[in-house]
Amino acid sequence: MEVLDQLQRPLRDLRISVTDKCNFRCTYCMPAEIFGPDYPFLKRDELLSFEELERVTTLFVEKLGVKKVRITGGEPLMRKNLPELISKLSAIPGVEDIAMTTNGSLLPKYAIELKDAGLKRVSISLDSLHDEIFGNINGKGVTVQTVLDGIDAAAEAGLQVKINMVVKKGMNENEIVPMAKFFREKGHILRFIEFMDVGNTNQWKLDDVYPKKQIIEDINKVMPLEPIAPNYVGEVATRYRYIGTEEEIGLISSVSDAFCSSCNRARLSADGKLYTCLFATKGHDIRTPLRSDLSDEEVSSHLSDLWIRRKDRYSEERSELTINREKVEMSRIGG
Ligand code: SAM
Ligand code: SF4
Ligand code: SF4
Numbered sequence: 001m002e003v004l005d006q007l008q009r010p011l012r013d014l015r016i017s018v019t020d021k022c023n024f025r026c027t028y029c030m031p032a033e034i035f036g037p038d039y040p041f042l043k044r045d046e047l048l049s050f051e052e053l054e055r056v057t058t059l060f061v062e063k064l065g066v067k068k069v070r071i072t073g074g075e076p077l078m079r080k081n082l083p084e085l086i087s088k089l090s091a092i093p094g095v096e097d098i099a100m101t102t103n104g105s106l107l108p109k110y111a112i113e114l115k116d117a118g119l120k121r122v123s124i125s126l127d128s129l130h131d132e133i134f135g136n137i138n139g140k141g142v143t144v145q146t147v148l149d150g151i152d153a154a155a156e157a158g159l160q161v162k163i164n165m166v167v168k169k170g171m172n173e174n175e176i177v178p179m180a181k182f183f184r185e186k187g188h189i190l191r192f193i194e195f196m197d198v199g200n201t202n203q204w205k206l207d208d209v210y211p212k213k214q215i216i217e218d219i220n221k222v223m224p225l226e227p228i229a230p231n232y233v234g235e236v237a238t239r240y241r242y243i244g245t246e247e248e249i250g251l252i253s254s255v256s257d258a259f260c261s262s263c264n265r266a267r268l269s270a271d272g273k274l275y276t277c278l279f280a281t282k283g284h285d286i287r288t289p290l291r292s293d294l295s296d297e298e299v300s301s302h303l304s305d306l307w308i309r310r311k312d313r314y315s316e317e318r319s320e321l322t323i324n325r326e327k328v329e330m331s332r333i334g335g
Contacts, residue, residue: 002065005276005310012264016053017334018082020270023166024074024103026127027202028168029330032139034201035185048272050081052290054088056268056299061094063300064307069098071264074270074335077106083117090118097125101164101304101335104150105142111150111157121160123191124151126177129182137171151188161188162250167210170197173218180219184247191237191250197318199329202318212253216240254278258315266293266307269332275301277312278335280329 002010020042025032048056060066069089076082085174090098099121100114107114107122114122126147129132135141152160163183167173176192183190192215197204219225225240228248236259237250265273275281284306289299 001063003063003304003307005307007261007313009262009310010264011060011064011066011266011307013068013070013266014057014060015070015072015265015267015268016057017072017074017268018053018085019047019074019333021078022073022103022331023078023105023140024075024138024142025205026137026166027139027171028166028195029199029202030139031201031203035331041150042271046271046287047079048268048270048287048290050085050088052287053085054092056203056286056290056303057089057270058092059296059300059303060266063091064303067094068099069095071098071100071140073102074107074331074334075103076100076238076334077102077110079292083110083119086114086117086119097121101125102150103138104147104154107150108153111153111159115157119159121162122154123162124154125164125165125166126151126179127165128172129178130175132175132268133172133175146150151186154224155188163188163190164193164281165190166193166195169208171195171208175212175276176215176218177222180223184223184242187247189250193252194255196254196278197327198286198335199327199331201329205245206255211255212238212251215251220252225249228247234300245328253316253317258313259318260313263312268335269328273328274306275312275328276306277309279314280312281326281328301321 004010022030025035089095098119100119101123105269127137129144131143134144152162165179179190195209216225216238224243226243228239228241237252239248239250241248269283272287274286275283289302
């Protein structure tokens with residue numbers, strides 16, 4: 001089953017945020033001044049339950065064509081009993097891939113359970129190899145070693161590991177080459193993410209973006225690179241390999257090089273709102289239909305209608321947009 005949106009894009013990739021809470025306060029995502037002790041995080045009964053998530057994911061797979069599921073947050077491992085949800089979702093026929101994005105801090109505790117539950121891959125975020133820089137970025141003084149321990153725990157548990165590094169000018173561009181060298185040696189693919197204007201709280205300015213082209217130039221000077229073909233249509237990261245090796249890096253350049261025409265993702269926030277674009281102003285409430293007595297057919301036809309109406313292409317329009325529109329926060333939909 002396949003449903004196409006207004007720009008003829010299918011839905012393949014469902015990203016599920018399971019909590020809006022996080023044990024970090026990354027400056028570009030959940031700045032501590034805003035996400036303080038009084039911040040109104042979602043309450044338990046506002047979150048979609050594991051049963052609701054299982055039902056809605058099954059409908060997305062059966063009726064709309066989703067094949068890949070990614071669990072995110074906030075910090076997904078802050079959600080109680082998360083491996084139980086992974087077991088439920090990985091058992092849905094038609095889910096070909098199930099992955100998670102995490103800050104890695106809780107992986108030493110959960111990696112084996114997650115793998116046993118059916119998780120295949122993790123993307124672990126790390127923006128610097130220096131404690132001082134990293135501690136400032138994560139807003140909690142968490143050490144680099146904490147995340148490296150999480151990376152090792154995931155690899156030892158048999159999970160495929162990729163590393164995500166957000167690059168922001170003035171924050172960590174000097175860490176690009178050391179991170180590239182370090183993870184090349186360690187044998188994990190490193191992906192550089194341009195600082196994006198998600199949400200309204202991270203004071204984003206175009207001047208703060210350290211563009212993909214520059215990242216490639218920096219690495220190329222020290223370790224020559226060559227481009228490689230995408231793994232599949234719609235792959236978000238542009239891939240490069242160190243010449244003469246099989247080792248590669250990826251670049252996710254939502255700002256300098258938009259990829260909306262092949263965007264096949266939908267995002268579900270922890271409180272059950274469906275966002276058809278990372279930069280959407282408004283989510284569509286799925287929780288109310290899930291908690292009413294609608295049949296599976298009725299819920300899935302509602303989901304299809306939402307996808308069919310989709311015409312988002314924010315990154316391609318960014319430069320034409322003059323008004324500063326309200327957008328959903330990253331910690332609500334998880335990137
Ligand atoms: N807490 C988990 C983590 O940090 O991996 C999952 C959620 S986090 C919102 C998902 C990814 O989005 C992380 O790799 C994070 O670095 C990235 N991210 C957050 N805010 C961003 C921004 N403004 N621009 C680019 N990437 C961002
Ligand atoms: Fe938390 Fe991830 Fe956002 Fe950092 S990027 S504050 S770890 S949700
Ligand atoms: Fe997809 Fe929206 Fe990002 Fe474009 S801006 S690639 S439509 S999420």
